[in-house]
Amino acid sequence: MNDQFLRDYYKFPNQRSIRKVEDGLHLNRKKHKTNRMMLTLKPMTILILVTVLISALLLISPVVRAQVNEWIQQIGGVFILETNEYPGRGSPVQTLPYEQYSLNEVENELPFALGLPQWIPDDFKIISSVKVTRFDDIAISAYIDWKTPSDSIFSLIIQHRLDGENGVLVVGEWSVQERLVNGEPAALILGGWNADTQKWDDNLDVITLSWYHDSQLYTLQGINEDVSVDELIKIAESIR
Amino acid sequence: MNPNARVKKGLFNRSDTIEWDQVVQIDLPKVFNYFRYCGLDDDISEELASTTFEKAWRARNKYNPEKSAVTTWIITIAKHTLIDYYRTKKTVYPIDMLDEKQESGSQEHNLEEDIQQTEIFEKLKKLLFQLPDRERELVALKYGTGMTNRDIAEFTGLTESNIGTILHRVVSFLRMSLEVKNE
Numbered sequence: 403m404n405d406q407f408l409r410d411y412y413k414f415p416n417q418r419s420i421r422k423v424e425d426g427l428h429l430n431r432k433k434h435k436t437n438r439m440m441l442t443l444k445p446m447t448i449l450i451l452v453t454v455l456i457s458a459l460l461l462i463s464p465v466v467r468a469q470v471n472e473w474i475q476q477i478g479g480v481f482i483l484e485t486n487e488y489p490g491r492g493s494p495v496q497t498l499p500y501e502q503y504s505l506n507e508v509e510n511e512l513p514f515a516l517g518l519p520q521w522i523p524d525d526f527k528i529i530s531s532v533k534v535t536r537f538d539d540i541a542i543s544a545y546i547d548w549k550t551p552s553d554s555i556f557s558l559i560i561q562h563r564l565d566g567e568n569g570v571l572v573v574g575e576w577s578v579q580e581r582l583v584n585g586e587p588a589a590l591i592l593g594g595w596n597a598d599t600q601k602w603d604d605n606l607d608v609i610t611l612s613w614y615h616d617s618q619l620y621t622l623q624g625i626n627e628d629v630s631v632d633e634l635i636k637i638a639e640s641i642r
Numbered sequence: 643m644n645p646n647a648r649v650k651k652g653l654f655n656r657s658d659t660i661e662w663d664q665v666v667q668i669d670l671p672k673v674f675n676y677f678r679y680c681g682l683d684d685d686i687s688e689e690l691a692s693t694t695f696e697k698a699w700r701a702r703n704k705y706n707p708e709k710s711a712v713t714t715w716i717i718t719i720a721k722h723t724l725i726d727y728y729r730t731k732k733t734v735y736p737i738d739m740l741d742e743k744q745e746s747g748s749q750e751h752n753l754e755e756d757i758q759q760t761e762i763f764e765k766l767k768k769l770l771f772q773l774p775d776r777e778r779e780l781v782a783l784k785y786g787t788g789m790t791n792r793d794i795a796e797f798t799g800l801t802e803s804n805i806g807t808i809l810h811r812v813v814s815f816l817r818m819s820l821e822v823k824n825e
Contacts, residue, residue: 411785
């Protein structure tokens with residue numbers, strides 16, 4: 403086959419474009435190291451920020467959801483939109499008030515049963531109060547937290563939809579992987595939205611696992627320093 | 643957390659195995675030519691190659707060396723980058739416009755003896771751009787990234803013999819088209 407004319411078409415990129423890519427990667431690696439240092443200084447602050455943002459995003463309106471429907475993927479019933487667009491842009495940040503209950507009394511306040519992990523790393527200490535947020539007639543979420551050895555918070559968030567709809571997780575591009583929890587698909591998300599830069603930051607050492615259990619959306623969230631992906635899945639699989 | 647502990651936790655051990663400087667040197671030319679053999683201009687190919695590496699960096703935690711070589715993984719990202727590009731920005735160049743682009747092009751090798759070659763390449767670029775998606779991808783994988791037919795078979799799910807047949811047909815078509823146009 404005489405294909406020399408095609409082989410002759412090959413050319414090397416010029417040095418400028420190679421340098422551009424190398425510089426971009428070097429910058430990212432530098433930023434990655436800096437972010438990790440920042441994270442060790444204030445992991446709790448960042449984790450709370452990510453938790454609040456993701457929780458708010460679960461409640462994205464049906465109108466918006468319809469507009470972006472074609473880009474939404476589904477992993478085990480969890481709807482996910484991967485985008486580079488910061489979802490909070492242009493709209494005011496809404497802080498939901500929360501109620502606090504003890505673990506014993508919280509089930510009386512909720513229209514659904516709470517599944518709790520039967521296994522958790524030994525050095526995690528459960529925080530006795532459970533936070534509950536109510537978003538109009540749309541959803542109720544319960545937050546069960548553990549204090550970790552790194553002084554961060556590890557959270558289990560259980561969301562019950564009152565309107566029968568599914569929420570959509572809005573996350574950065576390339577940040578989602580599919581994993582299995584008790585043989586069922588679950589969404590593993592690496593990174594979080596950075597409110598300062600209004601960009602998805604996968605250098606944040608935050609890991610989130612979302613899946614459906616007993617018709618409720620369960621989300622586990624922590625930082626890599628405290629929990630590995632395997633441990634996260636082990637916790638999820640132990641929930642009864 | 644020290645690197646060993648991180649490896650033990652199993653999250654970043656994959657990305658730590660990627661030697662990015664080496665990957666850029668080896669794979670950037672392949673990615674750049676993958677886009678060029680899809681019939682795109684050099685400047686757009688450069689831009690898309692840069693986007694591909696940015697995406698690869700961001701997706702580094704997803705790379706699994708047990709599943710594929712780094713090059714194959716990056717070419718997969720390049721393929722998705724191209725799909726995104728087509729979805730948002732694909733334009734069909736009329737022949738006149740291609741001629742203008744050729745005249746105003748920023749080729750560094752603008753010597754007289756190269757003019758005829760440049761003309762052939764411009765025509766080839768247009769022909770590549772107009773190929774059906776599957777044929778264009780096979781040409782880009784074969785000649786742009788340097789994959790063997792076996793690699794392409796694994797990458798695309800087609801059989802090796804099917805790839806050989808398609809490529810033979812496409813190469814013959816391109817050669818004939820260039821010869822006719824040059825007459």
